[in-house]
Amino acid sequence: MAKGYWIARMDIHDPERYKDYVAATKAPFEKFGAVFHVRGGEATALEGKARARNVVIEFASRQVALDCYNSPEYQAAAKIRQECAEGELLIVDGV
Template sequence: MAKGYWIGRVDVHNDEGYTAYAAANPAIFKKFGGRYVVRGGKHEGVEGQSRARNVVIEFADYETALACYRSPEYQANIKVRRPHSIADLIIVEGYDGPQP
């Protein structure tokens, strides 16, 4: 079964206000079996528009990734994040087929 992923790109304009959002996320992700694959780190925007922070979170499957996003805990945490940042987030099903 293919895994599910959150792919997020974030520009934070108030680090102090954003801290509470970031601090609450690990417990939420743990409840749904999520794990960070990418969290910050060096990056280079080679095409299109990039943002200052990038994150990829892996879940057991696409449905679990959606359930985490739609959970009351994460929905409440979005309200903490929004005043302090601009974010793009997609939830995508991983690829589990043949490789080149």
């Protein structure tokens, strides 16, 4: 079974509030076995619009990635993120 990955590209408008989002994601990420491969760091835009923060998170499968996103715990965190950041979040299948 292929792993599922979250790819998040965000511009953060309120860094202090974003800390609340990060704290709120700890429980659901632990519950669903999230493994971070990229969490911030320097990025070089080669094509398209760059975002300030880029994150890649691995889950055991696409379904687990979806279950984490749809969980009540993550949805509470997502509301915080949506207040202080904008960008893209998608789930892709691994190879």
